[in-house]
Amino acid sequence: MSRKMAPVVIVMIEDDEGHSRLIEKNIRRAGVNNEIISFVTGASALEFLLGKDDGAAASSSRQFLVLLDLNLPDMMGTTILERIKNNIHLRRTPVIVLTTTDDSEEINRCYDLGANAYITKPLNYEGFARAIQQLGLFISIVQVPENV
Amino acid sequence: MTSIPGPRKSLSRNTLVTLTAILFLVGLSALFLIIGTTIWLGLRSQAYFSEIVAVRDFRSSVVELRSALLAAETSQRGYLLTGNEIYLAPYGTEKIIAKRNVDLLSRAIPASSPQSLPFARLKAAVDQKFVEMETTIELKRVRRDLDALAIIKTNKGKRLTDESNVYFAGLATFADQRLATASDEQNKNYKLLQLISLAGGIVILLVTAAAAVMVLRYARAIAASRDEVNALNASLERRVQDRTAHLAQLNEEVSRFAYIVTHDLRAPLVNIMGFTKEVEDSVSLIAPVVESASGSPASSIGKAHMESSLVALRSGIPEAIGFIKSSTQKMDALINAILKLSREGQRRRNIERVDLAAVLNSSINAVRHGLTRDNGRVDLKLEVPHMVSDRLSLEQIFGNILENAAKFRSTERPLRVTITTRRVVGDRVLIEIEDNGRGIGEQDQERVFELFRRSGVQDQAGEGIGLAHVRTLVRNLEGDITLASRLGYGTTFSIELPALLSEKEPENQ
Numbered sequence: 247m248s249r250k251m252a253p254v255v256i257v258m259i260e261d262d263e264g265h266s267r268l269i270e271k272n273i274r275r276a277g278v279n280n281e282i283i284s285f286v287t288g289a290s291a292l293e294f295l296l297g298k299d300d301g302a303a304a305s306s307s308r309q310f311l312v313l314l315d316l317n318l319p320d321m322m323g324t325t326i327l328e329r330i331k332n333n334i335h336l337r338r339t340p341v342i343v344l345t346t347t348d349d350s351e352e353i354n355r356c357y358d359l360g361a362n363a364y365i366t367k368p369l370n371y372e373g374f375a376r377a378i379q380q381l382g383l384f385i386s387i388v389q390v391p392e393n394v
Numbered sequence: 395m396t397s398i399p400g401p402r403k404s405l406s407r408n409t410l411v412t413l414t415a416i417l418f419l420v421g422l423s424a425l426f427l428i429i430g431t432t433i434w435l436g437l438r439s440q441a442y443f444s445e446i447v448a449v450r451d452f453r454s455s456v457v458e459l460r461s462a463l464l465a466a467e468t469s470q471r472g473y474l475l476t477g478n479e480i481y482l483a484p485y486g487t488e489k490i491i492a493k494r495n496v497d498l499l500s501r502a503i504p505a506s507s508p509q510s511l512p513f514a515r516l517k518a519a520v521d522q523k524f525v526e527m528e529t530t531i532e533l534k535r536v537r538r539d540l541d542a543l544a545i546i547k548t549n550k551g552k553r554l555t556d557e558s559n560v561y562f563a564g565l566a567t568f569a570d571q572r573l574a575t576a577s578d579e580q581n582k583n584y585k586l587l588q589l590i591s592l593a594g595g596i597v598i599l600l601v602t603a604a605a606a607v608m609v610l611r612y613a614r615a616i617a618a619s620r621d622e623v624n625a626l627n628a629s630l631e632r633r634v635q636d637r638t639a640h641l642a643q644l645n646e647e648v649s650r651f652a653y654i655v656t657h658d659l660r661a662p663l664v665n666i667m668g669f670t671k672e673v674e675d676s677v678s679l680i681a682p683v684v685e686s687a688s689g690s691p692a693s694s695i696g697k698a699h700m701e702s703s704l705v706a707l708r709s710g711i712p713e714a715i716g717f718i719k720s721s722t723q724k725m726d727a728l729i730n731a732i733l734k735l736s737r738e739g740q741r742r743r744n745i746e747r748v749d750l751a752a753v754l755n756s757s758i759n760a761v762r763h764g765l766t767r768d769n770g771r772v773d774l775k776l777e778v779p780h781m782v783s784d785r786l787s788l789e790q791i792f793g794n795i796l797e798n799a800a801k802f803r804s805t806e807r808p809l810r811v812t813i814t815t816r817r818v819v820g821d822r823v824l825i826e827i828e829d830n831g832r833g834i835g836e837q838d839q840e841r842v843f844e845l846f847r848r849s850g851v852q853d854q855a856g857e858g859i860g861l862a863h864v865r866t867l868v869r870n871l872e873g874d875i876t877l878a879s880r881l882g883y884g885t886t887f888s889i890e891l892p893a894l895l896s897e898k899e900p901e902n903q
Contacts, residue, residue, distance in 0.1 A: 264665030265661065265664060265668075268665070268669070268672075317657065317661075375668075
């Protein structure tokens with residue numbers, strides 16, 4: 247239990263800056279104080295996570311938790327998920343998928359690709375805030391495995 | 395019947411009928427002419443033949459009479475010379491033969507004939523000759539040889555024989571002439587028959603050839619127009635297919651467009667709602683501070699200013715936030731409606747055998763309370779027990795329409811809903827749902843199927859998506875929905891659907 251609050255960095259990949267800000271506010275409200283790094287495009291997020299050579303050597307010493315929006319302007323969210331889960335350094339990184347879609351086919355596909363949780367953004371704000379705060383609680387108790 | 399324009403000059407139907415009739419008549423009369431003349435010529439030929447036979451008999455009678463006369467004379471002379479009765483033996487026979495032939499000839503020559511006079515003279519000469527011969531024979535028999543000789547010496551017998559020979563020759567010549575004429579006629583007759591048969595045959599041949607040419611031309615024209623019709627059909631089918639594919643593509647594009655738009659519209663809406671909530675929370679944090687500050691004398695801000703800030707915080711800002719919230723909620727509801735509609739348009743159909751009565755009854759049961767309150771009633775007249783379609787879509791279609799019937803009932807009379815189903819041409823099913831509700835004004839009858847449009851007095855909750863949804867569902871089942879209505883009297887929805895919906899989807903993603 248000593249490693250429970252390891253300095254996990256939350257990587258948020260969300261093209262809507264408003265959403266991103268609201269998510270951050272609600273995570274903070276849930277008492278989670280980990281560093282949050284936001285990206286508005288899939289490409290920049292992948293570059294940060296995987297490095298230029300896909301080796302992810304730069305980030306091998308750090309631990310992440312990824313919040314991933316599926317509707318991104320530059321690439322499919324599922325592609326990012328696939329890339330993370332297929333990378334030897336990152337494959338144990340928890341990925342939480344956030345989207346407005348409730349299409350069951352898409353949800354199943356995300357789980358097949360290795361998503362750890364799937365959260366549908368509710369459209370009323372109270373629901374949204376509640377979901378994010380629960381997510382914050384989830385983040386605060388999650389144990390991010392150490393890299394090998 | 396429509397005439398098909400041919401590429402070359404073709405026979406119209408009427409011309410063909412007239413021409414065929416004329417050709418038929420020509421051919422038929424040629425045939426009758428041939429038969430008629432053949433019979434006539436045959437009869438004539440028979441007449442000539444009988445005449446020839448008669449003339450031959452006549453001639454042989456003449457010859458026989460002559461030889462009988464000669465033989466009798468020979469017999470008489472032999473007896474007169476020898477007195478031997480042996481010479482007289484043929485005389486009786488020859489006399490009988492001569493008599494018989496005279497009778498035959500007198501029957502063959504009528505009194506009106508030009509030959510009757512010479513024949514009368516011949517007959518007289520023959521009679522006198524026999525009288526002379528018998529007289530001399532009798533005289534010889536009673537041994538008065540000199541008297542007999544004296545009679546012979548008068549040369550009367552010789553004269554009579556010569557005279558008879560002249561008449562015999564005349565009659566024989568006459569008979570020969572008649573024979574020649576008759577055979578001549580017979581020949582002519584035969585030639586005429588040949589000629590007419592030939593002419594008739596040629597006419598019939600020509601008629602047949604003309605008919606054959608006409609039939610061939612007509613057949614060719616028919617074949618040409620059939621090819622043309624086939625070609626038109628093929629191109630029409632192709633055009634329909636292209637058009638259907640194009641429409642399906644457009645439909646899909648619209649659906650996708652709606653889906654993307656609604657998704658993209660939702661994102662800013664979440665922000666508006668979220669940050670409104672943040673503002674609301676912030677205001678509720680500030681308000682008590684300002685309130686307590688306004689009561690404190692240490693305040694450096696003017697009292698009036700302080701109070702107006704408090705009014706803004708207490709009522710102005712919350713009111714504005716209230717409007718923002720209700721507007722965003724309304725917008726959210728509208729976006730949800732569009733999203734639902736676009737999903738219906740893209741939804742995969744689950745095609746199965748559907749018990750139509752069961753589906754209708756379950757749809758009625760879902761809104762039974764609304765339909766039957768205040769003595770409302772639903773009547774079913776179902777002629778189609780089953781169809782192959784998507785059950786869920788049907789339930790939603792009927793449910794929506796029945797819900798509307800219950801909602802927009804007339805306040806003046808108890809609700810009556812009549813549902814009829816029957817088969818119509820093209821293997822389709824017509825479902826009519828008739829109510830006696832408040833009806834829809836003519837100007838609104840097409841509009842009610844549009845999204846967010848409502849008709850009449852707005853006294854019922856709703857967003858105006860029900861019928862738009864119904865129409866999307868019906869079209870997704872390859873059907874069509876129309877309505878007939880009179881304001882104040884009621885509305886009839888007519889839903890026409892294929893009885894057997896095929897599995898083939900217009901497009902699959």
